[in-house]
Amino acid sequence: MGTLTIRIPDDKHARLKTLASSRGLSLNKLFEEFSTQAIAESDAYARFQAYAAQGDREQGLAVLDKLDKHFAK
16 A cells, blocks of 8 residues: 655645544545545546547447436435
């Protein structure tokens, strides 16, 4: 498992700790969830680009619909 050190302003750090706590998570787990979401968005975009390059409009739109449904939760 990797280790990541980031520097953020104290006020932002405090707000993130509060957010994590309100979700019943550690700050580490909150950032793990953020990174999972960012990777999923990137993967979906890459799939959309691949479908678009193939000229498959329907598959590309299906990926966008799936993405919308996932993040509408």
